Amino acid sequence: MTAQRLAALHARCFSDGPRPWSVTEFADFLASDLDYVLHGPDTLGVVRVVGDEAELLTICVDPGAQGAGRGRAMLNRLIAEAQARGATAMFLEVAADNAAALALYSATGFVQTGRRAGYYRRGGGMVDALVMVRALPLQQG
Secondary structure, three states, X not given: OOHHHHHHHHHHHOOOOOOOOOHHHHHXXXXXXXXXXXXXXXXXXXXXXXXXXXXXXXXXXXXXXXXXXXXXXXXXXHHHHHHHOOOOEEEEEEEOXXXXXXXXXXXXXXXXXXXXXXXXXXXXXXXXXXXXXXXXXXXXX
């Protein structure tokens, strides 16, 4: 998938939330040695791995395809790739009012470790970000 298509999908996913990422930002992710982008026809995820730590930068499912387990499947793919790259922990930030994402992360073993007050801008207001982490067991083989 091209940077243009990734940016368009991201824009559809985040039309009512934080600023969607640009074509240039996705081109940079695709060219980076630290970042990896996984995608399907209606899902995408971006993770950065530095040393033994991974950071989930974004994950999204096209609004028309939500509710069918695609987000969980993408998250599992992202976690497996982080483990394959040697990460032993994955971090993320999520808007405190994003109930669906919080449910997904909690169900897949992420726990809250911090809070960033007023991190996300929404319309005329600000929303806190919750910092979450999950340990990643080392893969055998």
